[in-house]
Structure formats: structure tokens, C-alpha cells
Amino acid sequence: MLPAGDKSGAGGMNKIVKKRVLIPDRVSEMTIEAPLIASKAKPGNFAVLRLTEKGERIPLTIADADPELGHILIVYLVMGKTTAFLDTLGEGDSILDLCGPLGRPTRIKKQGTVVCVGGGTGIAAMHHIAKGNFKAGNKVVSVIGARSKDLLLFKPELEKISHSVLVSTDDGSLGHKGMVTEVLEKYLQNDPEVREVIGVGPVPMMRAVARVTEPFGVRTLVSLNSIMVDGMGMCGSCRVTVDGKNLFACVEGPEFEASKVDFDELMMRLNAFKAQEQISMELFKQRKQS
Amino acid sequence: MKKKGKSKVRPRTPMSMLDPKERAKMFSEVALGYNLKEAIAEARRCLQCKKPSCIKGCPVDVDCKSFIRMVAENDLHGAFTKIKETNSLPAICGRVCPQENQCEMVCKLCPTGHPIAIGRLERFVADNYYASTSCEEETGSGVCIPIDENLKVAAIGSGPSSLTLAGFLAARGVKVSVFEALHAPGGVLVYGIPEFRLPKSVVQREIESLKNLQVDFLCNYVGGMTVSIDDLFHQGYKAVFIGVGAGLPKFMNLPGENLIGIYSANEYLTRVNLMHGYRFPEYDTPVPPGKNVVVIGGGNVAMDAARTALRLGAGNVKVVYRRTKGEMPARLEELEHALEEGVELEILCTPVSFHGDEQGVLQKVVMQRMELLEADESGRKKPVPLEGDFFELEADLVIMAVGTGSNMVLTQTTPELKLNKRGYILADAQSGETSMDMVFAGGDIVTGAATVVEAMGAGRRAAKEILRRLKA
Numbered sequence A: 001m002l003p004a005g006d007k008s009g010a011g012g013m014n015k016i017v018k019k020r021v022l023i024p025d026r027v028s029e030m031t032i033e034a035p036l037i038a039s040k041a042k043p044g045n046f047a048v049l050r051l052t053e054k055g056e057r058i059p060l061t062i063a064d065a066d067p068e069l070g071h072i073l074i075v076y077l078v079m080g081k082t083t084a085f086l087d088t089l090g091e092g093d094s095i096l097d098l099c100g101p102l103g104r105p106t107r108i109k110k111q112g113t114v115v116c117v118g119g120g121t122g123i124a125a126m127h128h129i130a131k132g133n134f135k136a137g138n139k140v141v142s143v144i145g146a147r148s149k150d151l152l153l154f155k156p157e158l159e160k161i162s163h164s165v166l167v168s169t170d171d172g173s174l175g176h177k178g179m180v181t182e183v184l185e186k187y188l189q190n191d192p193e194v195r196e197v198i199g200v201g202p203v204p205m206m207r208a209v210a211r212v213t214e215p216f217g218v219r220t221l222v223s224l225n226s227i228m229v230d231g232m233g234m235c236g237s238c239r240v241t242v243d244g245k246n247l248f249a250c251v252e253g254p255e256f257e258a259s260k261v262d263f264d265e266l267m268m269r270l271n272a273f274k275a276q277e278q279i280s281m282e283l284f285k286q287r288k289q290s
Numbered sequence B: 001m002k003k004k005g006k007s008k009v010r011p012r013t014p015m016s017m018l019d020p021k022e023r024a025k026m027f028s029e030v031a032l033g034y035n036l037k038e039a040i041a042e043a044r045r046c047l048q049c050k051k052p053s054c055i056k057g058c059p060v061d062v063d064c065k066s067f068i069r070m071v072a073e074n075d076l077h078g079a080f081t082k083i084k085e086t087n088s089l090p091a092i093c094g095r096v097c098p099q100e101n102q103c104e105m106v107c108k109l110c111p112t113g114h115p116i117a118i119g120r121l122e123r124f125v126a127d128n129y130y131a132s133t134s135c136e137e138e139t140g141s142g143v144c145i146p147i148d149e150n151l152k153v154a155a156i157g158s159g160p161s162s163l164t165l166a167g168f169l170a171a172r173g174v175k176v177s178v179f180e181a182l183h184a185p186g187g188v189l190v191y192g193i194p195e196f197r198l199p200k201s202v203v204q205r206e207i208e209s210l211k212n213l214q215v216d217f218l219c220n221y222v223g224g225m226t227v228s229i230d231d232l233f234h235q236g237y238k239a240v241f242i243g244v245g246a247g248l249p250k251f252m253n254l255p256g257e258n259l260i261g262i263y264s265a266n267e268y269l270t271r272v273n274l275m276h277g278y279r280f281p282e283y284d285t286p287v288p289p290g291k292n293v294v295v296i297g298g299g300n301v302a303m304d305a306a307r308t309a310l311r312l313g314a315g316n317v318k319v320v321y322r323r324t325k326g327e328m329p330a331r332l333e334e335l336e337h338a339l340e341e342g343v344e345l346e347i348l349c350t351p352v353s354f355h356g357d358e359q360g361v362l363q364k365v366v367m368q369r370m371e372l373l374e375a376d377e378s379g380r381k382k383p384v385p386l387e388g389d390f391f392e393l394e395a396d397l398v399i400m401a402v403g404t405g406s407n408m409v410l411t412q413t414t415p416e417l418k419l420n421k422r423g424y425i426l427a428d429a430q431s432g433e434t435s436m437d438m439v440f441a442g443g444d445i446v447t448g449a450a451t452v453v454e455a456m457g458a459g460r461r462a463a464k465e466i467l468r469r470l471k472a
């Protein structure tokens, strides 16, 4: 039931019920009480958060949802002002505004083998998609990569829902030494039964995923992370070029067919506010110190 | 204003404005409004016609004649109550209604060139007699009907159509909850129309008065995603009104349109208004800086974007429009304000491509000259490009104000709702009823981008119909 007069936060107070540091000062996960969002969230959905009255709206993927407990999980990488501020919050604190679920969910159907590729913080977002595929009865192969073993997220969680978890690290501290896409390529060479590949991670990784799967002709999706304001189709900030068409990632995505995405443009547009982002971050650091 | 024909009519009482040079640097409201003396003088010009035509020109049936008479008699309480009988947002309408095409256009004095300044008077009354709305003021009847918690109606979206519906129903004892996807209610009044034309405190006041009538505002609720229409009926709502607007910005699909420095007017204005980006870095949301600004389009939205860019420190701002000044859809008053403040016009031209540096940062726009052909069947002169006639405009910020389409989040996720070819909801023109039982719609999501008061009219008609059904 809806709490009458609740100003912000769909159906709850958006309380942070648990915080777990995954990589100190870099990546953490938060379990947030948000019953309505939890009851609706599907793999591939994201939420938009605003932390203070003067804050920015930022999108974060819903990495997991528990409709029974009314909880959602977010995993964030500290990038700039907003995520750094988020990282100062802990158990018992609340998120001022939390809006979701947003975006089109991943189209999941029972179809056989699905390879889920995750890089860096993208592994968290990929986790929900892998879980959805597992529940749908697909054979899930998770391919994950990070710079080193300590930076690798969600491996134990993925092991529970994957047929196998293949790992790569840049420094060779765990699994294959090199890039995730090399592991992906090798896997595709050995398993002709793969029906679909889904890649979530940094733009260069997603571009590489697109390149690797192309010769195999296997359907490949990537989840784009363009800059968003409203997250519901009203600003056009998130526009991306896919198959020559101008599409809004928040309402027509965030997942698109990898081979059709203009990754160069996406990379370029992510830098649109670099100068201002640096100003914000500097001010935030100064204030934190004083 | 020019006088047509000879007449002894006293001219309209002028309204004071901030000086253009001063105001171009700040976000304070430009039009200062009448004082009591000016208002009474203006109201006394009204002929109190036997058959007043002014009322027919108003989409929400404001009884202009009566409220103007009360102003002339210095009965502001009476005037306010009279207006509030049919218009729940007078302070807003008095500011942003295109009165020259509505009530004032059909005023008996219009042919003299000096129609009664109905909008200015309405604004004056609302600003000067503002008490937080009670049932009495909302209904004019003086009878307060207690809210029946079981008689629940949901409105999705919180623009003027939903606000009007909420006011009408709440004053008649219905419990209304307004579900808004953004973190603040108000719709375009808050995220689109800038502070210098419609101070946000004015909108806030209207929303507060609805809260006094026990209207609930539930922000961060996305209709169709957080909560579906079916969910609402399951939760005991007896009727649902959809007023989600037409906020999807259009682009022109030109080469280079996604370069850094090209924004939709919606994004630009949202960053500035809703997110308070003009106070960056105190507020976190950045606004793209611009020295040489080109705004594409010729409507109110283009004017708002251009005047905003000027206030944020642009060196020069050009509005480019493919027809001529006479055909611009912007209100004349807005265009004149913009020109006074220093906005330049570049007419009979259209952009064909955008060019940037290696980092993808916009540098210039290539424009093509246009000419107008004689009017076709539609009655509008058609602009056609002049072969080979190109020129360049240096630009680091381009704002696209070339129209909007229907918001699709709710309609996409509610397949039972019948839409027209352009994606707008099909709704009965009188009752607002849609293809779904007890689901009504109104405002821009039905008509396409229109006006505040037309959205309010739709909200009011739907509210009446919903009330009739609930009581039946």
C-alpha cells in the first residue's frame, strides 16, 4: 500500500539497510529498502538517485532485487562528486530521491546458452541479467574481468547461478592474464551452442565484445551508460546512435545490439562535462577536509 | 499596440517591466505586474457587456466580466473567489496564458486595439489576494465538503492538467493523489518555463494550496514503471487521470547533431530550472557554457532558451527560424522581450550540419537560406531551401527547440491505452475518457504540445466527468 503523503521515494524511505565495501574507497554495494521498486525491478532496469536538495540525478543499475524483503541492491564505483558523496552514507542513512525501475528490461527467454560478460563495476549490473537467465532455465556462462584479483566483483554470487565462471585479470593474478574478450573469443570457438552474448562494462570493453562476437554471428547486446538527467525520455541527454538512428538510451535502451552501436560517439559524449565535473569534485574534497 | 479605426477608447494601462539591460543579467521576473491603482484603472475600462464575449475565449470559463467588475469596485476578495470558481491556478495563467489569442482576442474592445488586459488583472488579483486556498475559494460556494478517504482518484503527472483536476475534485470531497515521475511536482511549470517568466514560488504556492485540500503529491513515482494503472485500481482508486505531457524532445537528424554542445531545449531548461544549474557549483548539475549560442526554432520554448542563455553569460545569442518573423509561433510579447534584451534573429534559414573539433566539441553550424512559397492548402507559407546558398555560424552551444513528442514511458507499458498515429492518447474531447474504463487523459499527452490553460481546461472537464461518475 502507498504511504499517504510520502514526498519522495517510491513506497519507502529509501533506507540503506546494509552497506558492504567491495573495494575500499572505490566500489561498494548498498541494499536499500524500496519495496515498490523491488516489486517491479527486472534485470536490465536502472534507478535514478538524488542525494541532496542541491544534488545531481544519477543513474545506477539495479544489481539485484528482492521483492519479498522489499530490497534493491546497487553497486557503485566512486567516479566523481555524487558517487563520492554516496560513499559517505552508510547503514541507517536514506537516499533523498530514488526513482525506478527505469529503462527497458533485458529480454529474457529460455533459449539455451547465454554468455554474460562483465568488466569492472559492470559485473554487478551483469549479475542481475545473469540471474534472470539462470531463472529462465538458460545455461549461463559468466565471463568476468578486472585489473587484478582484488578488484574482481561478485565472483561467489555468480558461481551460484552460472554453469561456469571464466575469469581474466590484466596482471594475471587470477585466471587468464589479459582481457575478458580473449576469454570470450576462446569460449565461442569451443561452444557453437551459444545463443546470445550480453556485455556490460567500460565502453572499450563493450566495443571489443562487439568486435569479437561479430564473426560468430551470435546475437550480442551491450548496456550503454550515456549521461542521463531525467532517465525517462524528456531531455535527450542520453541519446546514442544505433544503426544510424538517434535513440534515447533511457527509454529505448539501455541495451542495444552491439554491432550497431556508435561507440566512438558514446565515448566522446561521456566527456561532455569533464571540466565542471572536476570543479565539483575539487570542491567536494576541500569541504570534506575542512 | 496600433489603433485600428477611430475610437475614443482609453488605451490599456501599461505594466511596468524590469529594464532590459538590467534583467538580461538576472533571473528575476521581468513583468512586475499592476499595482492597485493601475488595476482599478484598467478594470474600469471594461464595458460590462450585456453579452460578454471574453468568457467564451477562456478555455476554463473564467467569468472575466464579473471579476473585472469586482476589481473596479476594489473587492479583491470577491474577484479572487470568482476567478477561483473555475480557475485553480490564476497566478500562473495571468502570467503565461497567450491571452491575445484567447480571452482578450474576443473582448468587445479588441477591435479598437485596446482589449481589457484580462490576464494582467487576473495575475494582479491572484498575487494580491492570496490566501491559502480553502474549499470556499476553490468552489466559490462557501460550503466545505469533508474529504472522503474512500473516494480516491489518482492523477499521473503533475502538470497543470493534473493540478487543475486535483483542485476541482479535492474541493468537492474527493481524495486525490498525484503521482509524479520527477522529484518535484509542477510539470513544465517547474522544469520548462524559466523563473524570469514564472517564478517557482508562484507555482509552489499553488501546490501548497492543493496540499491544504489534502491532495497528496507522490514524487519519484513513474506511471507504468513504479506503479501501473492496474495497480492503482487494485489499491482502491476509483478513477485515474493521465496528464503526462508531451516532453519528448525532437531532433532534426542532421550530421553532427550529437556533438558536445548541442542540447535539446528540454535538457537545457531542465538543467537550469529543475536542477538549478545556474547556481553551479553550489548545485551539482552542470549547465553547458556558451559564448556563441544558436537557438533553433521560433516558438516560446526557443525564446525561453535564448533568454536563459543570455542570462547565463552568453556573448551573443541568435535565434534561427526557417520562416519570417511574422510566422513565428512565439507570443509576440515574448519575442519582443527577447529582442529588447539583446537576442538576435536570423530568419529564413535552417541548419544543415554541425561541425566540431577532434574532441567532438561543437565549433560551427552550416546554415542554408530559405525562401517562402505562397501559402498552400494548409494556409501556411512553405519554406524551401535556396539551392547552394549556405553560410556558417560560429557556435559553441546550440539549443534545439524544434518541438516535442508524446512522453512514452506510460503509454509503452500500458498496451490497453489506444493511441493515435503520433503516439498521443485517444481521449474523448469532452469527457477525457480513454479506451480504458474509468481512465481519463488530458493536456499535452492528448493534444500534443499546447498551452497551460488548455491543459487546465482538459483537467477541469475530466474532473467534472469523474465526479459525475463517482456520484452516480
Ligand SMILES: Cc1cc2nc3c(=O)[nH]c(=O)nc-3n(C[C@H](O)[C@H](O)[C@H](O)COP(=O)(O)OP(=O)(O)OC[C@H]3O[C@@H](n4cnc5c(N)ncnc54)[C@H](O)[C@@H]3O)c2cc1C
Binding pocket: A046, A056, A057, A058, A059, A060, A061, A062, A075, A076, A077, A078, A079, A080, A081, A082, A083, A084, A121, A124, A125, A224, A225, A226, A227, A228, A229, A254, A270, A271, A274, A277, A278, A281
Ligand atoms: C543506465 C546506466 C546505469 C549505470 N549503472 C551504474 C552502476 O550500476 N554502477 C556505477 O558505478 N555506475 C553506473 N553508471 C554510471 C554512473 O551513472 C556514473 O558513474 C555517475 O553518474 C557518476 O557521477 P559522479 O557525480 O560521481 O561523477 P561525475 O564526476 O559527475 O562523472 C564522472 C563520469 O561519469 C559519467 N557521468 C556523469 N554524470 C552522469 C550522469 N548523470 N549519468 C550517467 N553518467 C554520468 C561521465 O562519463 C563522467 O565523465 C550507470 C550509468 C547509466 C547510464
Ligand SMILES: Cc1cc2nc3c(=O)[nH]c(=O)nc-3n(C[C@H](O)[C@H](O)[C@H](O)COP(=O)(O)OP(=O)(O)OC[C@H]3O[C@@H](n4cnc5c(N)ncnc54)[C@H](O)[C@@H]3O)c2cc1C
Binding pocket: B096, B097, B098, B156, B157, B158, B159, B160, B161, B162, B179, B180, B181, B182, B185, B186, B187, B188, B189, B192, B193, B194, B221, B222, B223, B224, B243, B244, B245, B246, B247, B269, B300, B301, B304, B407, B409, B410, B442, B443, B444, B445, B449, B450, B451, B452, B453, B455
Ligand atoms: C519552455 C516552455 C515554455 C512554455 N511556455 C508556455 C507559455 O508561456 N504559455 C502557455 O500557455 N504554455 C506554455 N508552454 C506549454 C505548456 O507548458 C504545456 O502545454 C503544459 O504544461 C501542458 O500541461 P500538462 O498538464 O499536459 O503536463 P506537463 O506540464 O507536460 O507535465 C507533465 C508531467 O508529467 C510527468 N510525467 C511524465 N511521464 C510520467 C509518468 N510515466 N509517470 C508520472 N509522471 C510522469 C512529467 O515529469 C511532468 O512533470 C511552454 C512549454 C515549454 C516546454
Ligand code: SF4
Binding pocket: B057, B058, B059, B060, B061, B062, B064, B087, B093, B094, B097, B099, B102, B103, B104, B118, B119, B122, B453
Ligand atoms: S485563464 Fe487565461 S484565457 Fe482564461 S481568462 Fe485567464 S488569462 Fe484569459
Ligand code: SF4
Binding pocket: B045, B046, B047, B048, B049, B052, B053, B054, B055, B064, B065, B068, B106, B107, B108, B109, B116, B118
Ligand atoms: S468583452 Fe471585454 S469589455 Fe466586454 S465584459 Fe468582457 S472584458 Fe469587459
Ligand code: FES
Binding pocket: A227, A228, A229, A230, A231, A232, A233, A234, A235, A236, A237, A238, A239, A248, A249, A250, A251
Ligand atoms: S536521460 Fe533524459 S531522455 Fe534519456
